[in-house]
Amino acid sequence: MIRCSILLRMGLKKEDDSVTWSMVSNRHFLSLRLISFFQLGFINKGSRACHLNRATSDVMEVIKMALLKLKGVTKIYQQGKIEVPALRGIDLIVEEGEFTTIFGPSGSGKTTLLNMIGCLDKPSSGSINFGNKELVNLDKKNLAMIRRHNVGFVFQSYNLIPVLTAFENVEFAIRLINKHNKNELRDKVMKILAAVGLEGLENRKPNELSGGQKQRVAIARALVKEPKLVLADEPSANLDSKTSEEVLEVMVKMNKELGTTFIFSTHDPLVMDYARRLIEIRDGLIAKDQRREQDAVLN
Numbered sequence: 001m002i003r004c005s006i007l008l009r010m011g012l013k014k015e016d017d018s019v020t021w022s023m024v025s026n027r028h029f030l031s032l033r034l035i036s037f038f039q040l041g042f043i044n045k046g047s048r049a050c051h052l053n054r055a056t057s058d059v060m061e062v063i064k065m066a067l068l069k070l071k072g073v074t075k076i077y078q079q080g081k082i083e084v085p086a087l088r089g090i091d092l093i094v095e096e097g098e099f100t101t102i103f104g105p106s107g108s109g110k111t112t113l114l115n116m117i118g119c120l121d122k123p124s125s126g127s128i129n130f131g132n133k134e135l136v137n138l139d140k141k142n143l144a145m146i147r148r149h150n151v152g153f154v155f156q157s158y159n160l161i162p163v164l165t166a167f168e169n170v171e172f173a174i175r176l177i178n179k180h181n182k183n184e185l186r187d188k189v190m191k192i193l194a195a196v197g198l199e200g201l202e203n204r205k206p207n208e209l210s211g212g213q214k215q216r217v218a219i220a221r222a223l224v225k226e227p228k229l230v231l232a233d234e235p236s237a238n239l240d241s242k243t244s245e246e247v248l249e250v251m252v253k254m255n256k257e258l259g260t261t262f263i264f265s266t267h268d269p270l271v272m273d274y275a276r277r278l279i280e281i282r283d284g285l286i287a288k289d290q291r292r293e294q295d296a297v298l299n
């Protein structure tokens with residue numbers, strides 16, 4: 001949904017508060033970019049964010065929105081001769097900086113959806129636009145490149161490398177993108193480990209860490225390359241509620257401080273309490289999509 005008065009002024013009708021991206025043509029989008037360009041220039045001349053007029057903040061909101069756009073996404077797995085429809089037509093827009101939960105019963109398609117978004121697998125049909133790139137047309141190599149540079153993963157079972165220390169597990173993720181010298185790299189890894197609350201535990205191997213600490217390493221590993229998006233598939237499923245809460249606090253903090261977009265899958269009510277957007281998925285379709293006011297969410 002685009003709550004945006006400027007779209008109205010540009011001739012897009014707003015009916016029942018439901019102007020969607022699919023109604024925004026390329027021409028409209030170009031105009032939005034142009035307006036944003038000029039108004040951002042004005043902001044750079046010393047005015048402060050609070051002086052933004054309504055139109056400017058609307059434009060910025062719209063520009064901010066374009067991280068992820070899914071249209072008619074389906075996934076059919078083949079199990080021998082049987083076709084298993086895991087996703088049956090997902091339309092979804094995710095804005096930059098969101099902290100969103102996808103919830104639903106086991107088998108409803110949560111993991112499949114995260115795998116499509118995270119370039120781990122391709123849909124059977126539909127389109128996935130990520131940072132203005134259409135993913136469904138890319139080959140495996142290019143998908144891997146997008147994934148490596150833009151997506152961090154946090155899994156239910158942590159997926160840490162057992163023979164590496166916490167430091168080395170995190171360092172390994174950033175080595176793959178190879179844009180830092182040795183000292184920069186060390187600084188970066190130490191900073192992110194401290195930010196997730198693991199100062200002093202850098203040299204421990206996974207079997208010397210608790211479940212919560214392992215998940216913190218996994219979060220640090222996901223964040224160290226400064227991805228646009230972190231996907232977390234049932235991140236608290238193996239944690240007790242107190243530890244889950246601590247790990248979620250870490251993710252909320254990183255979302256606020258770094259502006260990283262987070263999408264979780266879960267059926268843990270605790271995780272849902274932290275989300276600013278709740279997307280319910282049932283039988284491979286979005287059944288409900290609900291946003292909460294930021295103030296209503298736990299801080």
Ligand code: ADP
Binds near residue numbers: 079106109113
């Ligand atoms: P969730 O994460 O919500 O539990 P999944 O996305 O894992 O759901 O699964 C959705 C449906 O797709 C289920 O019916 C599941 O059995 C099926 N499925 C998932 N992965 C595969 C696969 N690799 N091969 C065949 N069927 C699969």
Ligand code: MG
Binds near residue numbers: 110111233
């Ligand atoms: Mg799953």
